[in-house]
Amino acid sequence: MDGQTLIATLALVNLALYGALLCHGTGRRRPSTLSGFTIARLCQGMGWLILSLHALVPTNVGGPVAFMLLVGGAAMDASGWWESAGHPGARVRLLRGVALAIGAYIAVHLAFGRSPEAAAAAAPWVAVLLAAMAAAFHLSASAALARGWLGATLLRRLLAAVNVVLAAVPLAAALLAALNPDWLPVAPVQLLPGVLFILLGALAVNGAGCLLLGRDTLQAELDRLETVDPLTDVPNRRGFYHGLAPWLALARRPGQPTALVIVNLDGFKRVNDHYGHAVGDVVLKTLVDAVRRQLREADMIGRLGGAEFALLLPRTGLPEATLVAERIRVAVAALPVKAERAVINLTMSMGVTTIRAEDSTVSLFKRADEALQAAKLRGRNQVVAAEPPATAPDDEAAAASAAGSADTARG
Numbered sequence: 001m002d003g004q005t006l007i008a009t010l011a012l013v014n015l016a017l018y019g020a021l022l023c024h025g026t027g028r029r030r031p032s033t034l035s036g037f038t039i040a041r042l043c044q045g046m047g048w049l050i051l052s053l054h055a056l057v058p059t060n061v062g063g064p065v066a067f068m069l070l071v072g073g074a075a076m077d078a079s080g081w082w083e084s085a086g087h088p089g090a091r092v093r094l095l096r097g098v099a100l101a102i103g104a105y106i107a108v109h110l111a112f113g114r115s116p117e118a119a120a121a122a123a124p125w126v127a128v129l130l131a132a133m134a135a136a137f138h139l140s141a142s143a144a145l146a147r148g149w150l151g152a153t154l155l156r157r158l159l160a161a162v163n164v165v166l167a168a169v170p171l172a173a174a175l176l177a178a179l180n181p182d183w184l185p186v187a188p189v190q191l192l193p194g195v196l197f198i199l200l201g202a203l204a205v206n207g208a209g210c211l212l213l214g215r216d217t218l219q220a221e222l223d224r225l226e227t228v229d230p231l232t233d234v235p236n237r238r239g240f241y242h243g244l245a246p247w248l249a250l251a252r253r254p255g256q257p258t259a260l261v262i263v264n265l266d267g268f269k270r271v272n273d274h275y276g277h278a279v280g281d282v283v284l285k286t287l288v289d290a291v292r293r294q295l296r297e298a299d300m301i302g303r304l305g306g307a308e309f310a311l312l313l314p315r316t317g318l319p320e321a322t323l324v325a326e327r328i329r330v331a332v333a334a335l336p337v338k339a340e341r342a343v344i345n346l347t348m349s350m351g352v353t354t355i356r357a358e359d360s361t362v363s364l365f366k367r368a369d370e371a372l373q374a375a376k377l378r379g380r381n382q383v384v385a386a387e388p389p390a391t392a393p394d395d396e397a398a399a400a401s402a403a404g405s406a407d408t409a410r411g
Contacts, residue, residue, distance in 0.1 A: 008052040010200055014045030014073075017207040036080030036091065037210040044073030064105065067130060071101050074137035077206070081144040081159075084213055094140065101133040124178035131174040138167035153216075159209040166202045229303040231281055232288045240302025240310055241361060247314060248364070251355040258355045259321030261311035262368040263291070263328075266347045266380045268307035279339045286337045287346060294328045310368075318354050318385055325350045325383045333381065347381035356389055 018041035021034055047069030050062045075094040082090030108126055145160035146152070152160075227239030235243060247258045265287060272280040284307065291301055291311070300312040311328075313321050329348050337344045351371030355364055367386045375382035 004052060006200060007048055010203065011045050011048035011052050013200065013203055013207075014041045014048060017041045017203075018045055020207075020211065034080070034210070036076045036083055040073040040076035040080060041207070042073075043069045043076060047073060067105055068098075068102050071105075071130075071133050071137070072098050074134045074141075078137045078141040078144065080210065081141040081163075085144045085147050087144070090144070094137065097136070104129065104133075124174070127174045128171070128178050131171040135167035135171045138163045142167065155209060155212060155216075159206065159213075162202050162205045162209075166199065166206075170199070232284055232303055234288055234309075235300065235302040237302065237304050240300065240304070240312070243300050243302070244312055244361065247312065248355060248359060248361065251359060252357045256315045257317045259311075259313040259316040259318065259324075260353055260355065260364060260368050261313065261321060261325050262304075262351045262365070262372045263309040263311060263325075264349050264372055264376070265307035266349055266376075271344060275339050275341065275344070279337075279344070282339070283337050283344060283346065286335065287332060287348075290332050290335050291328055294324070294331055310365075316354075318352065318388055321352050321354065322383060322385045325352050329381070329383055349375040349380050350383045351375060351386065352383060353386035354388075 018038060021038040021041060047066040050057055050066040050069070054062060075098045076091075079091035079094045082088075082094075108129060112126070142160045142163035145156050145163065149157070149160075227235055227242060229236040229239075244260075251258060265283070268280065268283070271283055284303075287307075288301065288303075288309070291309070295301065295311070295313075298314050302310050302312075304310055311325075313324060316324065329350060332346050332348055335346065337346060349372055351368045351374070353364065353368045353371060371384045371386040375384040378384070
């Protein structure tokens with residue numbers, strides 16, 4: 001395959017991938033990180049297309065335009081990988097790099113492009129300059145893909161290596177051709193198809209890789225939404241039960257107790273009815289933020305549904321859990337929520353219990369819910385602890401010692 005055929009193939013493959021990426025995610029949530037890859041494929045496809053039509057497009061016009069598109073496409077590729085790594089601000093910095101690269105190319109073009117002899121002499125070094133600019137963006141993409149290398153998937157590692165090849169091969173070929181063409185095993189003209197073939201193969205791997213990573217991103221988000229409440233960003237009922245399971249298993253062994261607190265926001269239906277669901281959402285987020293500030297890192301809060309939440313307090317006995325719940329109740333009551341038309345004061349009713357050796361999820365939540373209902377019957381804005389299990393007289397000293405150890409561990 002000659003150079004012109006490969007250039008045309010690169011143009012068609014880029015434009016085909018652009019179409020595939022444009023359609024990817026249609027009718028469902030589209031990963032935002034795909035926008036960088038989509039623009040990159042369009043830019044590079046148009047750049048290679050202009051080069052393939054050199055007979056129709058004047059070189060002094062087509063060359064600079066194609067260069068801008070190809071380098072801009074490399075930058076957008078890098079921005080896509082950085083966005084997939086969680087750095088959305090990288091696109092602005094990379095586009096500034098594109099502006100500098102285009103400025104440098106225009107300066108060189110103006111300095112050497114007027115005279116055919118000067119242009120011919122400078123051509124190898126201009127090729128080195130272009131290859132170095134593209135290499136910088138591909139190395140940036142490789143750095144984004146290589147972040148967290150030990151925990152990265154095999155796909156990300158492969159794509160990082162591919163981008164290193166994309167950076168190194170054209171730059172090395174351009175340098176060898178510029179320094180001394182005699183060092184090359186083939187003539188520079190014969191080297192071009194080989195470089196273009198490597199670019200074509202790397203493009204195929206990169207294109208497939210970004211589609212696969214886009215699919216993985218969507219799947220990861222779907223998996224997360226199965227266990228996380230989208231409004232408050234805390235575990236939902238399924239996620240909370242999943243986090244509770246190992247503590248239920250540990251309760252069958254002697255050791256420090258673990259507490260469960262059921263929380264219900266008083267009068268939440270009135271808030272929704274009087275102020276609307278948007279204000280109700282703000283109230284729930286404010287509640288979760290206030291509760292989180294009172295918890296340790298090891299504690300867990302989950303939303304069971306509506307305005308009902310659950311707290312898991314590891315290594316915490318019933319007296320200590322009751323004190324924690326009371327502290328949370330006071331903190332929330334002292335934190336009014338400013339709505340558009342009013343200031344809403346929040347109160348909570350809470351039921352507290354600890355996990356027992358014979359507990360199942362059903363029995364544990366039933367006991368905590370009974371304590372919660374008792375708090376509501378007493379007038380709401382209360383903390384009620386479930387009755388502790390009966391202990392034999394011989395076990396009272398051991399129970400007191402365990403409670404003291406739990407208090408020390410929580411502190």
